[in-house]
Amino acid sequence: MHADFRISLYRLLALASTIRLVQSFYIPGWSIRTYVDNEAIPLHVNKVYSDNTHLQYAYYDLPFICPPSGKKHAGHASGRSVSLNLGEVLRGDRIMTSDYDLAMGQDQECQYLCSHVTDRKGVKRAQKLVEDGYVVDWIVDNLPGATSFVTVDRSHKYYAAGFKIGYKDFSSDTGKPRYFINNHLTLVLRWRQAPGRAGDNGGKVIVGFEVYTKSMAAERRDITGCPRDSHAERNGLELYIAPNNTNLASKYPYSSYLPEQDEDDDGSTLTIPYSYSVYFREDDKIEWSKRWDLYFNNQEESSSIHWLAIFNSLVICGLLTAVVVMIWNRTLSGDVKGHAKDGPLEEGMMKLKRKKLRNRTQSPRLGEKSPAGLLDQKPDGNQDIDFSSDEESLEDITGWKLLHGDVFRPPRNAGVLAPLIGSGMQLLFMTTALLILGCSGLLNPSFRGGFVSVGMGLFVFAGIFSGYFSARVYKTFGGLNWRNNSLMTALLFPGLLFSTIFILNLVVWAQESSTALPFGTLVALIALWLLIQLPLVYVGSWYGYHNSQPYEHPTKTNSIPRQIPEQAWYTKHIYAVLLAGLVPFAVIFIELLFVFRSLWQDKSGYYYVFGFLSVVSLVCIITVMEITIVATYIQLCAENYNWWWQSVFIGGGSAFWVFLYCVWFYLTKLHMKGFISGLLFFSYSFLACTVYGLLIGTVGFLTAYFFVRRIYGAIKAD
Numbered sequence: 222m223h224a225d226f227r228i229s230l231y232r233l234l235a236l237a238s239t240i241r242l243v244q245s246f247y248i249p250g251w252s253i254r255t256y257v258d259n260e261a262i263p264l265h266v267n268k269v270y271s272d273n274t275h276l277q278y279a280y281y282d283l284p285f286i287c288p289p290s291g292k293k294h295a296g297h298a299s300g301r302s303v304s305l306n307l308g309e310v311l312r313g314d315r316i317m318t319s320d321y322d323l324a325m326g327q328d329q330e331c332q333y334l335c336s337h338v339t340d341r342k343g344v345k346r347a348q349k350l351v352e353d354g355y356v357v358d359w360i361v362d363n364l365p366g367a368t369s370f371v372t373v374d375r376s377h378k379y380y381a382a383g384f385k386i387g388y389k390d391f392s393s394d395t396g397k398p399r400y401f402i403n404n405h406l407t408l409v410l411r412w413r414q415a416p417g418r419a420g421d422n423g424g425k426v427i428v429g430f431e432v433y434t435k436s437m438a439a440e441r442r443d444i445t446g447c448p449r450d451s452h453a454e455r456n457g458l459e460l461y462i463a464p465n466n467t468n469l470a471s472k473y474p475y476s477s478y479l480p481e482q483d484e485d486d487d488g489s490t491l492t493i494p495y496s497y498s499v500y501f502r503e504d505d506k507i508e509w510s511k512r513w514d515l516y517f518n519n520q521e522e523s524s525s526i527h528w529l530a531i532f533n534s535l536v537i538c539g540l541l542t543a544v545v546v547m548i549w550n551r552t553l554s555g556d557v558k559g560h561a562k563d564g565p566l567e568e569g570m571m572k573l574k575r576k577k578l579r580n581r582t583q584s585p586r587l588g589e590k591s592p593a594g595l596l597d598q599k600p601d602g603n604q605d606i607d608f609s610s611d612e613e614s615l616e617d618i619t620g621w622k623l624l625h626g627d628v629f630r631p632p633r634n635a636g637v638l639a640p641l642i643g644s645g646m647q648l649l650f651m652t653t654a655l656l657i658l659g660c661s662g663l664l665n666p667s668f669r670g671g672f673v674s675v676g677m678g679l680f681v682f683a684g685i686f687s688g689y690f691s692a693r694v695y696k697t698f699g700g701l702n703w704r705n706n707s708l709m710t711a712l713l714f715p716g717l718l719f720s721t722i723f724i725l726n727l728v729v730w731a732q733e734s735s736t737a738l739p740f741g742t743l744v745a746l747i748a749l750w751l752l753i754q755l756p757l758v759y760v761g762s763w764y765g766y767h768n769s770q771p772y773e774h775p776t777k778t779n780s781i782p783r784q785i786p787e788q789a790w791y792t793k794h795i796y797a798v799l800l801a802g803l804v805p806f807a808v809i810f811i812e813l814l815f816v817f818r819s820l821w822q823d824k825s826g827y828y829y830v831f832g833f834l835s836v837v838s839l840v841c842i843i844t845v846m847e848i849t850i851v852a853t854y855i856q857l858c859a860e861n862y863n864w865w866w867q868s869v870f871i872g873g874g875s876a877f878w879v880f881l882y883c884v885w886f887y888l889t890k891l892h893m894k895g896f897i898s899g900l901l902f903f904s905y906s907f908l909a910c911t912v913y914g915l916l917i918g919t920v921g922f923l924t925a926y927f928f929v930r931r932i933y934g935a936i937k938a939d
Contacts, residue, residue, distance in 0.1 A: 255424035260325045286337065348460050405437045429515070448496065620858040643694070644687055666829065689764060804848050875914075
């Protein structure tokens with residue numbers, strides 16, 4: 222056992238040593254798109270988003286932005302929607318063609334776009350978006366427009382996806398906030414010669430897309446609408462419409478105070494001129510296959526913290542492994558060997574009781590002389606030793622060994638437990654496949670929305686595994702109506718997911734956010750659920766119930782259940798779950814911080830260290846298995862045979878601590894604004910913790926089931 226543990230630890234360390242290669246490998250795209258000189262390059266506009274809120278908006282839905290003209294650019298009319306995959310729709314993408322003219326190698330000092338007239342509501346909306354720190358997402362050649370930064374030591378630069386829609390300043394006279402819009406953009410496209418034969422024929426590839434913003438007042442423009450000197454320092458265009466005092470005075474005739482802003486539309490407007498510049502710059506230092514590296518710069522610098530997370534998880538897992546090895550070698554192995562030699566448990570107990578009774582009733586018969594008086598008899602030392610040995614042997618046949626007739630008794634609500642185990646296996650298959658695809662480089666930021674799309678497809682396909690395992694567990698519990706179990710498996714957990722998403726979608730739809738799913742997407746999700754997944758679950762259930770045998774149990778179940786004695790406080794349900802859940806949480810909490818930052822705090826960055834995540838996840842699974850073995854053994858030693866549901870909650874106990882971690886992260890790290898953003902954060906966090914809890918709870922159930930079958934299968938009991 223110790224040798225096996227060392228071999229497993231060496232393999233885990235060898236796997237960890239390859240992470241540096243895995244986490245930096247990715248496939249940047251399916252094919253290289255080459256351009257020749259003067260060839261039109263399409264620029265797509267997507268959405269605006271912020272780290273301070275979860276509400277996103279389509280770019281062309283903003284009331285202060287130049288609307289699409291419908292003219293053709295790069296072969297497509299502006300304002301035309303680009304076909305999106307399911308993952309892109311679910312993440313709120315709304316990609317459309319634009320009116321920006323880009324041609325390979327053709328610099329443009331200034332190009333006028335339009336002058337958009339907006340009213341007070343539009344100005345107030347723009348001020349709100351600037352206040353909340355919204356950034357714009359544009360795309361050229363599948364690269365997001367980025368804001369360029371340079372490290373403190375100026376050794377290299379890195380990108381943050383998106384660019385600010387405007388900025389906030391304070392008046393030097395009044396100290397009140399002023400809002401400015403970035404209405405002139407400088408687009409820098411970095412290119413290099415295309416590899417292979419395409420490069421020999423003059424082909425070029427784009428390796429960088431940088432956006433530099435500037436706010437420029439509407440004055441001092443030439444006849445084309447462009448600023449006369451786009452490089453000079455000028456006053457910005459303030460998002461401000463002076464109040465109409467005449468209208469306000471008539472509206473508030475008896476008030477000495479007139480508000481500076483009013484919601485009523487009095488016809489006042491603000492004209493915002495938009496223009497842009499384009500520059501192409503050759504850059505031979507960036508390979509096309511490495512053009513996404515600049516977006517991952519921050520994660521490479523934090524690799525030491527990732528290694529700390531792995532070291533922390535390995536230490537905890539190693540200590541827990543030592544506890545499990547000690548339990549097995551010093552307790553279970555000795556008990557199992559002793560009882561395998563002594564025979565059946567009941568028979569051994571009866572022999573000991575009969576022997577004890579004979580020892581107690583041995584006394585001289587009436588009328589029989591004894592060599593000495595009764596008081597003069599000396600105790601037989603051997604007899605005392607035998608009696609003491611019998612007592613110790615009787616005490617040994619206690620605890621978990623007494624539960625052989627009840628340990629496999631079907632649990633309460635078995636009709637709910639079996640579908641949950643099936644859904645847990647479904648999630649386990651999906652998560653494992655996603656991590657493998659992420660480590661292999663197939664799922665990467667260039668495959669926009671790919672992680673969600675592939676995950677959804679894997680979840681639906683894994684319905685056949687869900688049905689199979691659910692039906693087999695249901696049959697093991699003695700269930701007879703496998704069709705009802707099949708429907709329960711297909712509707713219980715997926716129904717919880719869909720209903721939660723549907724309710725949250727109504728909330729987001731009321732806010733006119735692009736995160737709200739279109740009606741067609743909702744219909745597609747229902748079709749995936751009811752027309753594809755449900756039949757797969759049904760097929761898997763039919764095969765698992767009719768073509769597979771139930772799991773065999775090594776001992777028979779008594780007809781009358783055994784009474785459970787009073788339990789210690791630490792073995793009671795809620796305390797055991799909370800204490801056991803702390804250990805897996807301690808394994809993953811460091812890596813979780815990076816995941817949370819990428820999802821909630823820094824949406825301009827990308828989380829792409831699946832090598833680290835995979836190793837930490839593997840160690841977490843091993844830790845859950847070990848803590849479940851320890852907790853189940855303690856529970857059985859306390860003569861409590863209700864371990865079925867307990868193993869699920871013990872395995873998934875860390876989900877509670879992960880949710881508390883989400884609450885802590887929201888209160889201390891995030892700066893969310895508005896009730897809706899908080900509602901979305903906690904709703905999605907609860908949903909994610911539920912998925913995580915069911916996944917590792919299923920791992921705990923399978924581990925406990927294997928452990929219980931193994932120890933009771935090694936002893937002889939009728």
